[in-house]
Amino acid sequence: MKVVALVSGGKDSCYAMMKCIQYDHQIVVLANLLPADDSVDELDSYMYQTVGHQIVVSYAECMGVPLFRRRIQGSTRRQKLSYQTTPGDEVEDMFVLLNEVKKQIPSVKAVSSGAIASDYQRLRVESVCSRLGLVSLAYLWKQDQSLLLQEMITNGIVAITVKVAAIRLDPAKHLGKEIAFLKPYLHKLKALYGINVCGEGGEYETLTLDCPLFHVKLTVD
Secondary structure, eight states, X not given: OEEEEEOOSSHHHHHHHHHHHHTTOEEEEEEEEEESSTTOOOOOOXXXXXXXXXXXXXXXXXXXXXXXXXXXXXBOOOOSSSOOOOTTBTHHHHHHHHHHHHHHOTTEEEEEOOOSSOHHHHHHHHHHHHHHTXXXXXXXXXXXXXXXXXXXXXXXXXXXXXXXXSTTOOHHHHTTOBHHHHHHHHHHHHHHHOOOTTOTTSSEEEEEEEOTTOSSOOOOO
C-alpha cells in the first residue's frame, strides 16, 4: 500500500517507516503536526512530540517525498481512553492534516505511526484513520522495548536525545547523546527504577539524524 507516515523527528516514527518498507509498503508522503507558535519548541501534549520539529523538513528532502504540515490549533479536550470526535481537541488537527493528504494524494491508503505502548495515542490514530477510510499501520506496537531499541540501533537508526526527563538522566551528561551510546545506561536504569528503555514513559525524546531511508546524514548545531 502507499503510505503517509506521521513523523515527529524521533526514532520511533522513523523506524516505523522502515518497518513499513520491510513489509512491502511504500512511503509516498510525510505528515507532521507542529506548534502554532514558532517560538515554542515543546507543547504540553498527550499526543504529539514536538521537540525538534524544525528538522522534519529535512527528512522529506532526504527521502525525496513531499511533506504536509499543520500547526496544532487544538488542545486535550477529551482525556478518556476512547476517542470520539471532539471539536477543539488536538486529535482533530491530525484529522484535518490527513484529510488534506488524502485529497491531494488519493492513492494513499494507510498511515504509519510509531506508537509502541500508548493505547491513548494508538486509539486516536485508529479513530482518525477509520473516519478517513485509511488503514493504521503500527508495526512497533507492543514490541519488547529492550529488543526494539537494539533492533533500531542494529538496523541503522542514529538518533540523539533532545530531552531527558527521568531519574538519573542528567541533561549535562546525557543530552545530545546517541541512543547506541546510552543503551547500556538505559538498561541499568530499567533494572534500578523500571524506566522504559525506549522512552515510552516520557523519560527522553530523540531526534533521528540518520537511517537507511535518508540519502544523507543530518547534522545539528
